Amino acid sequence: MDNKQYCIILAGGKGRRLWPCSREKNPKQFIDFFGSGRTQLQQTYDRFTKILPQENIFITTAKEYVELVKEQLPGMNADNILAEPVSRGTAPAVLWANMRICRQCADANVVITPSDQFVLNEEAFQHNIEEGFRFVEHHQALLTIGITPTRPEPGYGYIQMGDAMEGATEVFRVKSFTEKPDRDFAKVFMESGEFLWNTGLIQANGHYLNSCFRQLFPDVMKRLDAVRPNFTLEDELEFVSENYPSYANLSIDRGVLERCDEVCVMHGNFGWADLGTWHAIYECRSRGEGDNVVVDSEVILDESHNNVIKLPKGRLGIVSGLDGYIVAEEDNVLLICKKGDSSALVRKYVNEVQMKYGDEFV
Numbered sequence: 001m002d003n004k005q006y007c008i009i010l011a012g013g014k015g016r017r018l019w020p021c022s023r024e025k026n027p028k029q030f031i032d033f034f035g036s037g038r039t040q041l042q043q044t045y046d047r048f049t050k051i052l053p054q055e056n057i058f059i060t061t062a063k064e065y066v067e068l069v070k071e072q073l074p075g076m077n078a079d080n081i082l083a084e085p086v087s088r089g090t091a092p093a094v095l096w097a098n099m100r101i102c103r104q105c106a107d108a109n110v111v112i113t114p115s116d117q118f119v120l121n122e123e124a125f126q127h128n129i130e131e132g133f134r135f136v137e138h139h140q141a142l143l144t145i146g147i148t149p150t151r152p153e154p155g156y157g158y159i160q161m162g163d164a165m166e167g168a169t170e171v172f173r174v175k176s177f178t179e180k181p182d183r184d185f186a187k188v189f190m191e192s193g194e195f196l197w198n199t200g201l202i203q204a205n206g207h208y209l210n211s212c213f214r215q216l217f218p219d220v221m222k223r224l225d226a227v228r229p230n231f232t233l234e235d236e237l238e239f240v241s242e243n244y245p246s247y248a249n250l251s252i253d254r255g256v257l258e259r260c261d262e263v264c265v266m267h268g269n270f271g272w273a274d275l276g277t278w279h280a281i282y283e284c285r286s287r288g289e290g291d292n293v294v295v296d297s298e299v300i301l302d303e304s305h306n307n308v309i310k311l312p313k314g315r316l317g318i319v320s321g322l323d324g325y326i327v328a329e330e331d332n333v334l335l336i337c338k339k340g341d342s343s344a345l346v347r348k349y350v351n352e353v354q355m356k357y358g359d360e361f362v
Helices: 040-049 063-072 090-104 122-138 183-192 206-216 218-230 233-246 252-257 278-284 342-357
Strands: 005-010 057-062 081-084 109-114 117-119 142-147 157-164 171-179 195-205 263-268 272-274 298-302 308-310 316-320 325-330 333-338
Touching: 005 040, 005 090, 040 057, 040 063, 040 109, 040 117, 057 063, 057 090, 063 081, 081 090, 090 109, 090 206, 090 233, 090 252, 109 122, 109 206, 117 195, 122 142, 122 195, 122 263, 142 157, 142 206, 142 252, 157 183, 157 263, 171 252, 183 195, 195 206, 195 252, 195 263, 195 272, 206 218, 206 252, 218 233, 272 278, 278 308, 278 342, 333 342
Parallel strands: 005 057, 005 109, 057 081, 142 263, 298 316, 308 325
Antiparallel strands: 109 195, 117 272, 142 195, 157 171, 157 195, 171 263, 325 333
16 A cells, blocks of 8 residues: 555534434434444445555544544544534645645645445445546646436536546546536536536645645645644644634635636546435435335335335334335434425425524434
């Protein structure tokens, strides 16, 4: 394994689009959602330990989830868990992790990954990541990985491919990004053959990533440059504690990918899904009787079709005459709503419930 290759796993999200099964105290990345024996975070960690050294994996998360990370990954060095003092989006979290990595290895190559992805072909995934590392080692560019759309999915981001990059297989300049288009536009994108789904996987060499952050966070980087030559780990933690709350709230996708000068996309071929929404889970999981997706639950179905159902262990559900619904229960909440494009609906319900009944229900 190459000691120059590093991984940043983003595990600080609250996972509200999968409410009520994903809750604020125990969000989706820490749940064994499908009864596989490993949580989504653990599966992501396992995936990257096959590609690079375990000690080169860093996890960014909210401070309230640090103990969950330690519990689920007991062999991980505690210094490789970066606890964000406040939530400021994924861009500041990656800035911090990349700063730590570059101090350890001046010519590091980095892959940034969400913690909640479904990968069908692990061998093809490993091949694509290794190809990506070879690309960013010799190119001053950000490289994201895209997947050919299999349906007009409005819950995903789309990347438009431009010209092919010379000397690289299946790598193209990025022409445009579109985040979560409506279904009609998603259909046009899919049929054009020019667009790929944005997996959220990003690779770059550490130097180029820092140059992107200089554009996004010039004041932060200027302060860092003034103190970094003699930076200890204690200095770094103090700097983050003092400065992190003032960082702009930016996602790595919108903050970095859409604003940096050189951005490319590799056409991945490993089979992928973002497991962040009920609709995506329905689309990517195998369907049983009546085209229903029953997620690690005991259910009797009668004249019911096209539903996604997730119930707690020890609970039996009887579903009769239902078509195209989400039925999800966890702890003190039962959700029954039209499946459709559920993300906006679920967010709306979460906000309403929090305002009316309080935090214990979210």
